[in-house]
Amino acid sequence: MxxxxxxxxxxxxxxxxxxxxxxxxEMRAKHKIPPVQRDTKLTVIVPVRNEANNILQLLQDLNQQTYPFENFEVIIANDGSTDDTENIVLVFQEIAYYELKVLNLLNDSSASPKKRAIQKSIEISSGELLITTDGDCSVSRDWLSSIQQFYETKQAKLISSPVTFTEKNTFWNTIQIIEFASLIGSGACAMYLKKPNMCNGANLAYTREVFEEVNGFAGNEMVASGDDEFLMHKIAKKYPDKVFFNMDVDAIVRTTSQEDLSHFYQQRRRWASKWKHYDxxxxxxxxxxxxxxxxxxxxxxxxxxxxxxxxxxxxxxxxxxxxxxxxxxxxxxxxxxxxxxxxxxxxxxxxxxxxxxxxxxxxxxxxxxxx
Structure with missing residues (x-):
């Protein structure tokens, strides 16, 4: 038996x-997005904590965007950093082509610091489309253009875009790239079949309107992880045909892999912790x-x-x-x-x-x- x-x-x-x-x-064959006007106001939200070693790369990448600089703003939600993260961002404000804001958050005992950082950022933002990423990420020159064009073409409520790890030419890094690719690939296929099961907050976009309509992160405030997937499930439940995966190489975000087994263990434990909270x-x-x-x-x-x-x-x-x-x-x-x-x-x-x-x-x- x-x-x-x-x-x-x-x-x-x-x-x-x-x-x-x-x-x-089928997704690859059908991904054809006709060019549309690039006038959507975008807000890029970047929750950070102690990212002094990484944040400059992202700020520089955003300074190279092909999307009109007057049509997007960037909010760095500094979540109680104890390193030089804030100073690096403040110095970069002087040379940023886009509107760059720093939102300093107190290092309090919030059960879900990242959700709090995103929520507070949304409260001071002005964009129609909200795009989240992380402080240790790098993006292509056409990242924002790709997401905005997809949004306008599909009239999407939520868009998940691909994430991978930056190549370091080590075996440990290679293992993580392959393992993570299985999650990204299966998650993309599930979205295409209108059965979304996972996404990644390092490359996620949703409208301000739908965030407010589903009452944001309400209902999951006590779960530290899941700022991305719990929100996706709420939006998909209300708009099952308006949740998409953006199958565009220009939309790929690259983030840093975990440097050792200890950090990898804590990251995967954080991801796994939300599974039992799915409804x-x-x-x-x-x-x-x-x-x-x-x-x-x-x-x-x-x-x-x-x-x-x-x-x-x-x-x-x-x-x-x-x-x-x-x-x-x-x-x-x-x-x-x-x-x-x-x-x-x-x-x-x-x-x-x-x-x-x-x-x-x-x-x-x-x-x-x-x-």
């Missing part, structure tokens, strides 16, 4: 990845399915038969390999495809470990202990 269940889960996972391949190819059964069911698919590999190998385990591993990851290859190529890292099998060997242990860890509480992030 156990063997039958494992085989069924593996077969469904194989079919699931075949579906992702078909959807991804959408389809999203929860998918998370459980992915967990069981990876757990099945370990059970088959260690508890039944090692040859069976290897066979299930090969079946499970064959279609997944092709899907990840497509996503990695889109993100500009075709040279890393050869490392996908190594990540696939590690992935079952990773998913099971963090899936179980998600049932616990608490983690440390940016020098704070959060729930």
């Amino acid at each position: 156990l063997l039958f269940i494992i085989l069924m889960i593996t077969a469904f996972y194989f079919i699931f990845n075949l579906m992702l391949i078909v959807v991804w190819k 959408n059964w389809q999203v929860s069911a998918l998370a459980i399915f992915i967990f069981l698919a990876n757990l099945s590999v370990l059970i088959a190998y260690y508890l039944i038969n090692e040859y069976l385990g290897i066979g299930i591993l090969l079946l499970k990851f064959s279609a997944e390999f092709f899907f990840l290859s497509l996503v990695i190529t889109f993100l500009g890292y075709r040279n890393k495809i050869i490392y996908i099998p190594i990540v696939q060997l590690i992935y079952p242990f990773y998913v099971v470990f963090f899936g179980l860890l998600a049932q616990g509480k608490g983690y440390r992030w940016k020098g704070r202990k959060l729930q």
Whole structure:
């Protein structure tokens, strides 16, 4: 009976990845956005805490945008930084081509500092379309143009755009790029199918109108993480046909990967902490399915038969390999495809470990202990 269940889960996972391949190819083929007038007022919101080593790169990238500078503003929400972040931004104000604001927030005991930073930024903003990213990110010259053109063409309420890690030419960095690509790719396909399950606040856009209409982050204030996904689910519930993924290489945001295992652990624990708070059964069911698919590999190998385990591993990851290859190529890292099998060997242990860890509480992030 156990063997039958494992085989069924593996077969469904194989079919699931075949579906992702078909959807991804269709998305790429259909992504054609006609040029429209670039006059939408945009507000870029950047919550930061101790980003003195990174923030200058983002500010410089924004100074190179092809989108008209008079049509966008940037708000740096300085969330109790103890380093030189604020001074760097203040100095850059003198040479910024766009309107650059600094919003200093007190280092209080908010249960969700990032949601608070975004909320306070929105209160002083003037843009029709709100775009969030992080202080350790870099963007292309056409980043804002890509998002705005997509917004006007689709009349979108929320737009999720691609995120990847900046290449550092280390094996640890490569593992993170591939692992994260699987999340971005599957999340993009889910949005295309009108079943959004994940997005990333490092590259997210939504209208001021819809943010106010769904009452912003209300209902999730006590969950430190999820400033992106909880909001997406609220908007998708009200406007299921107005939530999109922007399949444009110019819209890719690159962020820094975690420097060591300790920081990686805390980041993934932070991400995993929000799963149990989802009120959408389809999203929860998918998370459980992915967990069981990876757990099945370990059970088959260690508890039944090692040859069976290897066979299930090969079946499970064959279609997944092709899907990840497509996503990695889109993100500009075709040279890393050869490392996908190594990540696939590690992935079952990773998913099971963090899936179980998600049932616990608490983690440390940016020098704070959060729930």
